[in-house]
Amino acid sequence: xxxxxxxxxxxxxxxxxxxxxxxxxxxxxxxxxxxxxxxxxxxxxxxxxxxxxxxxxxxxxxxxxxxxxxxxxxxxxxxxxxxxxxxxxxxxxxxxxxxxxxxxxxxxxxxxxxxxxxxxxxxxxxxxxxxxxxxxxxxxxxxxxxxxxxxxxxxxxxxxxxxxxxxxxxxxxxxxxxxxxxxxxxxxxxxxxxxxxxxxxxxxxxxxxxxxxxxxxxxxxxxxxxxxxxxxxxxxxxxxxxxxxxxxxxxxxxxxxxxxxxxxxxxxxxxxxxxxxxxxxxxxxxxxxxxxxxxxxxxxxxxxxxxxxxxxxxxxxxxxxxxxxxxxxxxxxxxxxxxxxxxxxxxxxxxxxxxxxxxxxxxxxxxxxxxxxxxxxxxxxxxxxxx
Numbered sequence: 093x094x095x096x097x098x099x100x101x102x103x104x105x106x107x108x109x110x111x112x113x114x115x116x117x118x119x120x121x122x123x124x125x126x127x128x129x130x131x132x133x134x135x136x137x138x139x140x141x142x143x144x145x146x147x148x149x150x151x152x153x154x155x156x157x158x159x160x161x162x163x164x165x166x167x168x169x170x171x172x173x174x175x176x177x178x179x180x181x182x183x184x185x186x187x188x189x190x191x192x193x194x195x196x197x198x199x200x201x202x203x204x205x206x207x208x209x210x211x212x213x214x215x216x217x218x219x220x221x222x223x224x225x226x227x228x229x230x231x232x233x234x235x236x237x238x239x240x241x242x243x244x245x246x247x248x249x250x251x252x253x254x255x256x257x258x259x260x261x262x263x264x265x266x267x268x269x270x271x272x273x274x275x276x277x278x279x280x281x282x283x284x285x286x287x288x289x290x291x292x293x294x295x296x297x298x299x300x301x302x303x304x305x306x307x308x309x310x311x312x313x314x315x316x317x318x319x320x321x322x323x324x325x326x327x328x329x330x331x332x333x334x335x336x337x338x339x340x341x342x343x344x345x346x347x348x349x350x351x352x353x354x355x356x357x358x359x360x361x362x363x364x365x366x367x368x369x370x371x372x373x374x375x376x377x378x379x380x381x382x383x384x385x386x387x388x389x390x391x392x393x394x395x396x397x398x399x400x401x402x403x404x405x406x407x408x409x410x411x412x413x414x415x416x417x418x419x420x421x422x423x424x425x426x427x428x429x430x431x432x433x434x435x436x437x438x439x440x441x442x443x444x445x446x447x448x449x450x451x452x453x454x455x456x457x458x459x460x461x462x463x464x465x466x467x468x469x470x471x472x473x474x475x476x477x478x479x
Contacts, residue, residue, distance in 0.1 A: 093183070094330045099256050104335040106250060107186055107327075110243040111297075117320055117416075118189040118294040120281035120339035124330045127185045130280045134273035136169045173271055182265070183330035184338075186243075187274075187281040188236065189294040189320040194415040196230040198427030210445055212426055213434040220432040220473035222466045225379070225402020226415065227321060228451035231424025233268040236323035238423070240266045243325070263328035269451075274322040282340035284316070285347040289355040289364055289406040290372035293318045293348055316348065318407060319415035345370055348412065358409035360395040379403040385460035388468075398469050400430055400462060401452055424450035432466035432473065 095103055104121060111119035122130075174180075201211040215221035244264045252258045267274075275292050278284060284294035296315050331338070346369070356364045363376035374380050381388055382401045397405075407413045426447065438446070440459040447453050452462075 093328075094332050095257065096332045097334065100329075100331045101335045102254070102256060103247070103251070103327075103329070104331050104338055106247040107243065108338075110246050111186065111188055113246070114239040114242055115190075116188040116239065116297070116323075117191040117317060118278075118283040118297045120187055120283060120297070121327075121331065122185045122187060122277065122281050122339065123333075124183055124185070126280060127277055128179075130273060130276050131170065131174075131179075134276045136173050136271040136273065169271070177265060177326070179326075182326040182328070184327045185277070186240070186325040186327065187277050187283060188240065188323045188325075189278060189283050189292070190232060190236045190239070190323065191294075191317050191320050191414075191416040191419060192227055192232045193230070193419040194226060194319075194417060195428055196421075196425045198229075199425045207449075209448055210442070212446065213431045213438075214427065215429045215431045220466075220470040221398060221429040222400035222432040222435065222469045223398045223402075224400055224426065224428045224430070224452070225404050226319070226407075226428065227404075228402050229426060229428045230421045231449065231451045231453075232321045232421065233323075233451060234423045234449075235421040236268040236321055237266045240264075240323055240325045257329075259328040265326040266323065267325075268321060268323040270324065272324055274324060277324065278322055279342050279345075280339075282342060285343040286345040286370050287318060287355065287410060287412070288346060288349050288353060288366070288370055289359075289410065290370045291318055291407065292320065292322065293410075293412045294320045295343070313416075314412075314414040316412045317414040317416075318410055318412045352411070354409040354411070355406035358405050360397070360405065361392055364406060377403070378405070381461070382465055383454075383457040383461055385458040385464065388464070393468065396465075396468055396472070398432075398472075400432070400435070400465050400469070401457065424453070426450045426452070430466070432469040435466040436463050436470055438463070 094100070107121060108119060198212050198214060204211060241261070241264075244261055248258050248261075275286065278292050278294070279286060282295075283297075284292050287293045293316050296313060296317075353366050356366055361376045361378060363373050363378075365371040365373075376392075378392065378396065378399060379402055381392055382399050382403065388396070435443070435446075443459045443462060444453070
């Protein structure tokens with residue numbers, strides 16, 4: 093259905109106002125015809141991703157997940173996803189970017205015990221430390237979904253009081269790190285541009301200038317940041333064109349990069365290249381291997397640093413990588429450094445228990461891959477100790 097006239101205009105304004113109150117860095121609404129066009133052209137993400145969803149849906153990388161090309165297989169996957177979520181009956185889409193923290197304090201043993209979880213095997217001084225990418229040191233994906241749920245509650249309560257149509261929470265499907273083409277949708281919604289590393293550099297939306305602490309930060313909040321995770325919320329209605337312009341439209345790729353090639357120079361495996369459009373070789377990317385089991389190519393293994401999961405090298409080289417030091421979440425706080433030798437000896441069940449509720453609690457992250465990663469870190473640590 094399409095909410096015409098005053099109801100559509102009110103819902104559009106309320107959604108954007110609520111997204112600002114939830115401290116999203118960037119946010120905009122795509123009408124159904126707009127996001128469908130992107131979805132049909134881009135296809136869906138491959139196996140990585142597709143695990144972070146709200147309670148009302150059946151299923152949903154940091155924006156590090158790469159979208160599949162518009163091939164026959166991708167087209168079939170798109171149709172499957174279309175049917176799975178009954179997208180024919182969906183309406184407009186709210187697209188958001190949440191700026192994450194540069195690091196988080198991991199949960200204490202006491203906090204985890206209350207939830208029936210084992211202690212985290214945090215690396216101590218002198219022990220081989222395996223690192224988790226900054227975007228996964230807390231569950232910023234689930235945090236994004238939780239904030240979108242709060243948006244639904246706040247505007248539904250107000251709509252009810254105004255006598256406007258109210259829709260059940262289960263009809264507002266929310267996704268993050270999903271199989272939808274999140275980056276392409278974010279660009280189409282005017283949330284930012286794509287950098288040379290193929291990732292979104294988000295632009296701060298309007299007056300979204302309050303930190304998680306609630307203080308105005310017009311000077312410390314950057315205008316652009318690539319330290320974001322993306323989220324989508326399908327609305328149970330479309331919004332008529334009389335609601336006005338809901339986004340600024342796409343920004344050309346590499347609009348901010350100029351002659352900069354810091355990410356290219358920083359990548360130890362040559363996954364990126366200098367070109368007129370972003371060029372990314374998935375088969376050369378360390379992050380691509382951190383979650384997949386099997387032997388590593390020799391050159392990838394030689395370039396391996398201390399990664400347990402994720403790789404921030406190209407992100408941290410970018411001048412627009414500006415995390416939010418005040419961002420906070422209570423969800424999946426595991427921190428960034430684990431005892432490699434300890435994890436290498438853990439069973440699959442033990443690994444699942446340790447990372448339960450975190451950004452690493454995904455079926456597509458193979459425990460065998462994590463054990464292989466930390467074994468490599470421990471071996472390199474031992475070699476460095478004997479040199």
